[in-house]
Amino acid sequence: MGIVASRRIKTLLFAVGIFVAIVRPGYGIPAFARKYGLPCSACHEAWPMLNNFGQTFKDNGYQLGNGRDAPIYQEPSYWPIMFRTTPNWHRESNNRQAVDLAPANPASGLVEAGVAKSGFDVDGVDAITAGTLYNNISFFIQPFIGNNGITVNQAWVRLDNLLGSPWLNFKMGKFELDQPLSQERLLTISNTGGIYYNYFFTPPGDRSAFQGMGNVQLGTELLGHSGNDETRYSVAVVSSNSGGTDLPTNQTYDFYLNFNQAFILPWFGRQQIGAYGYFGQVPTFFRTSGGAPIPGTGMGNRSFYRAGAYAHWYVGSQFDFDTFYMHGQDNVFLGNGVPANQPSKLPPGAVGPSWNGGYIEAHYNPNTRLIFVGRYELVRMERQANPSIRPGLGNLDTWTVGYRWYPIMSPRAGLAWLQEYSRISNIGAAPLSGKDDMRDSLLMGFDFDF
Amino acid sequence: MRMISRFIRLIVLVCAWWSAAALAQQSHIGKLVGNAKPGKALYIRYCIFCHGPQGDGRGESAPYLDPKPRDFTKAVFKCRSTPSGTLPLDSDLYNTISRGVHASGMPSWKPLLPQERANLVAYVKTFSPAFQEEQPGTPVATPAEPPSSAESIKRGAALFQSMNCWSCHGKDGRGHGPSAASLTDDRGYPIVPFDFTSGRQFKCGDSDQDMFRVLVTGLDGTPMPSFASAMTADQRWDVVHYIRTLNNPKQHEVQNAANAQ
Numbered sequence: 001m002g003i004v005a006s007r008r009i010k011t012l013l014f015a016v017g018i019f020v021a022i023v024r025p026g027y028g029i030p031a032f033a034r035k036y037g038l039p040c041s042a043c044h045e046a047w048p049m050l051n052n053f054g055q056t057f058k059d060n061g062y063q064l065g066n067g068r069d070a071p072i073y074q075e076p077s078y079w080p081i082m083f084r085t086t087p088n089w090h091r092e093s094n095n096r097q098a099v100d101l102a103p104a105n106p107a108s109g110l111v112e113a114g115v116a117k118s119g120f121d122v123d124g125v126d127a128i129t130a131g132t133l134y135n136n137i138s139f140f141i142q143p144f145i146g147n148n149g150i151t152v153n154q155a156w157v158r159l160d161n162l163l164g165s166p167w168l169n170f171k172m173g174k175f176e177l178d179q180p181l182s183q184e185r186l187l188t189i190s191n192t193g194g195i196y197y198n199y200f201f202t203p204p205g206d207r208s209a210f211q212g213m214g215n216v217q218l219g220t221e222l223l224g225h226s227g228n229d230e231t232r233y234s235v236a237v238v239s240s241n242s243g244g245t246d247l248p249t250n251q252t253y254d255f256y257l258n259f260n261q262a263f264i265l266p267w268f269g270r271q272q273i274g275a276y277g278y279f280g281q282v283p284t285f286f287r288t289s290g291g292a293p294i295p296g297t298g299m300g301n302r303s304f305y306r307a308g309a310y311a312h313w314y315v316g317s318q319f320d321f322d323t324f325y326m327h328g329q330d331n332v333f334l335g336n337g338v339p340a341n342q343p344s345k346l347p348p349g350a351v352g353p354s355w356n357g358g359y360i361e362a363h364y365n366p367n368t369r370l371i372f373v374g375r376y377e378l379v380r381m382e383r384q385a386n387p388s389i390r391p392g393l394g395n396l397d398t399w400t401v402g403y404r405w406y407p408i409m410s411p412r413a414g415l416a417w418l419q420e421y422s423r424i425s426n427i428g429a430a431p432l433s434g435k436d437d438m439r440d441s442l443l444m445g446f447d448f449d450f
Numbered sequence: 451m452r453m454i455s456r457f458i459r460l461i462v463l464v465c466a467w468w469s470a471a472a473l474a475q476q477s478h479i480g481k482l483v484g485n486a487k488p489g490k491a492l493y494i495r496y497c498i499f500c501h502g503p504q505g506d507g508r509g510e511s512a513p514y515l516d517p518k519p520r521d522f523t524k525a526v527f528k529c530r531s532t533p534s535g536t537l538p539l540d541s542d543l544y545n546t547i548s549r550g551v552h553a554s555g556m557p558s559w560k561p562l563l564p565q566e567r568a569n570l571v572a573y574v575k576t577f578s579p580a581f582q583e584e585q586p587g588t589p590v591a592t593p594a595e596p597p598s599s600a601e602s603i604k605r606g607a608a609l610f611q612s613m614n615c616w617s618c619h620g621k622d623g624r625g626h627g628p629s630a631a632s633l634t635d636d637r638g639y640p641i642v643p644f645d646f647t648s649g650r651q652f653k654c655g656d657s658d659q660d661m662f663r664v665l666v667t668g669l670d671g672t673p674m675p676s677f678a679s680a681m682t683a684d685q686r687w688d689v690v691h692y693i694r695t696l697n698n699p700k701q702h703e704v705q706n707a708a709n710a711q
Contacts, residue, residue: 036555036557037499037500037511037512037514037515037555038496038499038500038511038557039495039496039498039499041494041495041496042495042496042499052561052562053496053559053561053562055561056560056561064550064557064558065550065557065558066550066551066552066553066554066555066556066557066558067552067553067554067648067649067651068553068554068555228560228561229561264563269563270563317488317491317492317566367491367494368494368495410499410510411499411510411511
């Protein structure tokens with residue numbers, strides 16, 4: 001295996017590692033439950049995953065429309081804040097990690113070996129305050145207290161029901177896009193099972209390190225829905241810097257569109273189908289000063305897009321599953337990591353990489369206190385950016401199974417016990433042998449908020 | 451022969467009892483037939499924390515809610531199309547679940563499927579034996595609404611005074627009448643008269659027809675009486691037209707000036 005290919009694999013694995021580190025579990029918001037006296041189960045199929053009532057509440061700007069939404073109707077002592085954390089034990093293993101043959105002796109040569117580690121852990125605390133500033137003005141602030149200090153995960157304000165119409169809601173700030181399935185509300189939280197890989201995927205050697213759909217973004221959003229929330233759309237314009245603040249990377253904008261329609265299927269219940277597209281640009285080089293890049297001066301922008309369709313299928317009231325498809329394509333300069341002002345550096349036969357991916361996620365919810373979840377996700381490269389890259393490199397398969405049990409679920413707090421197992425198989429990505437690189441996560445612990 | 455006859459009677463009796471019990475576990479709203487069994491699962495998910503496991507309005511959240519959640523065991527409901535003191539139609543309960551009750555903790559549950567709401571109605575009815583023992587009242591008639599006019603509003607304003615509506619709702623309709631502070635519901639909890647100036651939404655529906663109906667049926671379980679015999683249909687429309695002006699300050703001022711002249 002060549003050095004270049006090895007570097008690309010390392011880049012890919014590093015990128016996956018970064019995504020895993022960035023992405024944190026979602027949340028339920030007992031602050032709303034306290035405000036309205038409703039249990040978690042009113043808005044969540046199993047928190048943090050929303051049900052239709054919860055989605056409608058969210059789309060209405062965190063308003064039930066019962067004349068008690070504005071803060072003036074709350075007790076003066078009411079403060080819409082909640083905390084969430086997930087103390088857990090987890091085990092991570094990798095079947096083909098490159099290790100020194102003799103520990104601490106690089107001269108002994110690299111070999112592939114299985115590596116496992118385990119222990120107790122807690123990845124930080126989410127503090128969320130959200131609600132209404134006034135009738136039809138909602139807000140959301142989510143600082144995350146983690147090992148690297150406090151960061152602002154979300155902070156936005158939304159003007160709801162403009163001109164008295166649910167079709168016009170305008171949001172500005174740092175927020176999660178209106179995604180087919182919310183990355184922030186994922187039921188599984190393990191290292192390998194805690195993300196939707198399609199949202200973050202970039203091909204081997206690609207420069208774009210796409211995080212548009214999975215990560216929170218900085219920008220504006222126009223979202224609208226029918227009165228019964230069966231028809232929904234959203235259009236967002238966001239800075240193409242994956243939610244980074246202080247304009248650190250470039251001055252381009254990405255566009256995101258999402259549309260979905262629900263309908264009732266006799267005997268089965270409410271179904272929803274939708275389509276989405278994310279279109280953007282990424283700089284391929286920067287202005288420099290003494291050779292050093294000047295932050296925020298990205299140039300030579302080149303385009304990429306992600307687009308696809310999805311559906312939420314309900315089979316009765318206890319079983320449902322989600323299906324998702326994505327097609328992605330990056331510009332040839334992005335795919336090969338070459339500055340657009342140096343086309344001669346493109347390898348012979350270079351093209352823009354493209355790929356297809358998808359997942360199916362099933363939920364069995366026998367009662368309000370228990371949910372089983374299973375997911376299979378895959379990505380398949382359609383075309384490599386560089387003809388010298390092996391056709392299947394970058395392909396991946398993941399499997400995740402788990403359950404969450406909620407012994408406490410009241411209008412004041414929620415507590416879940418969860419266990420999950422997940423595996424990701426990066427096909428042909430083992431650093432030395434080119435065999436499949438597999439990583440497993442086993443996690444169990446508590447997930448609670450109050 | 452006598453034994454066979456007794457046996458048949460017993461069978462008929464058991465069948466009748468079983469049918470009555472089965473029907474009481476159902477709701478009928480148009481073409482929808484709701485069933486209590488799936489309704490129970492929905493009740494546990496959405497309703498139990500306010501209305502309580504026994505349906506007596508003593509859920510975990512109840513102490514913090516005002517007004518208090520409905521006690522289903524009493525089978526007394528505010529929003530009905532049936533006369534005061536009678537059971538509501540299934541469709542009345544369905545409409546309340548769908549619409550919610552404005553200015554209370556009860557939201558609109560329209561995001562639930564129609565079938566799910568029908569199932570909830572069926573389960574709510576199981577909390578009181580009244581639904582097995584009695585029939586709902588006959589729905590009250592709502593005659594065609596005459597057009598609102600200055601004269602109609604003026605007559606309505608006079609009725610608002612003469613019928614003592616103002617003693618609870620206040621002369622300006624803000625719900626601060628002289629009796630307001632002492633009002634309680636049928637469970638002894640303090641209750642606040644509706645503020646007609648708060649907007650165009652009302653507890654039992656937002657249309658003029660809904661307001662007219664409330665004047666006929668009253669709000670059972672609250673101090674709001676039925677005016678079915680105290681006012682004619684035309685008078686009730688006049689009051690509806692007048693109340694509509696209360697959340698429209700401009701129209702209200704014009705009307706007050708006209709009344710003063």
